[in-house]
Amino acid sequence: MDLGIAGKTALVTGGDSGIGWQTARMLLEEGATVVISDIDADALAEAAAQLDAPEGRLHHHAADVRSLEQIEALRDAVHDAVGAIDILVQCSGVTGAQGLFHEIDDDGWVDTLAIDLLGPVRLTRAFIDDLRGGWGRIVYLTSEDATQPYDDELPYCAAKAGVLSFAKGLSRSYASEGLLVNCVSPAFIHTPMTDAMMEKRADELGVSFDEAVESFLSEERPFMELGRRGEPEEVASVITFLCSDRASFVNGSEYRVDAGSVATL
Structure with missing residues (x-):
């Protein structure tokens, strides 16, 4: 299927691994020029090398979304390399401060919100x-947590709910100018972030990594009816569709890629 994005230019943040990397790969396959960004310059360069893109069609520039100065430098680097962009895919994010509400201090909230909420806001600006x-x-990567919060990661839940609301409002502001804004909300995808979560769980429970995943699914995500973690490409394919001409009547929407994890309509 021709998605109609050949010749378009995309910026994908969080592009050094997982969902962001797979999204960059799919956009490249569809003929787009892609810039990937993430915080670690070395990891980003390695990720770019693994994409093996045609000459001139892939660029990379490290930036920390907590820093307004680095975001502005990213904008300047992108414009120098490829000119104006047509597509922004915002995948960068962290789980952030975890624990029950009374266990998380102000710094935990501020750090999580700076990355997961203010990062998308500043990049968009x-x-x-x-x-x-x-x-x-x-396309903003949100989460099942935006609509189904969990009590041990409330800063992350609040940040993702904020992005969902921000995207909905933004979708009304510029649709008449041809800008479409949507969100994709995955649940428990096989990424470095959830690997770290499961490694911590395995240590705490004194079990293997696979046993930690299995117990997490049964105890914490019982509505994921497929009984497994999702793969990054399963999310990236939905993101890529929303970046395309095929999604020309989709605006202000949230697409859940969660195996049914969100238990309500």
Whole structure:
């Protein structure tokens, strides 16, 4: 299927692994020029090498989304390398501070919100003029936690709910200018972030990694009817669709890629 994005230019944050990396791969396969960004320059360079893109179609620039100065530097580097972008895919994020509410201090909240909520806001502000050019796409990676919060990671839940609300409002502001804004909300995907969560769980319970995954699914995510973690490409395929001409009537939506994890409509 021709998605109609050949020749478009995309910026994918959180692009050094997982969902962001797979999204960059799929956009490249569809003929887009892609810039990937993440916080670790070395990991980012390695990720770019693994993508093995045609010459001139892939660029990378490290940036910390907590820093307004680094986001502005990212914007300048992107414009120098490829010009204005048509697509922004915001995948960068962290689980952040964990524990029950009374166990998380102010720094835990501030750090999580700075990455998971203010990061998308600042990136959007930096590139909004590019995306208002008559054809634009923004896709934010949110989470099942945005609509089904869990009591041991409330800063992350609140941040993702904030992104969902931000995206909905933004989708009303610029649709008449051709900019479509949507969200994709995955649940328990096979990424470095959930690997770290399961390694911690395995240590705490004194079990193997696989046993930690199995117990997490049965005890914490009982509505994931497929009984497994999702794969990054299963999320990236939905993101790529939302970046395309095929999604030309989709705006202000949340697409859940969660095996049924969210238990309500």
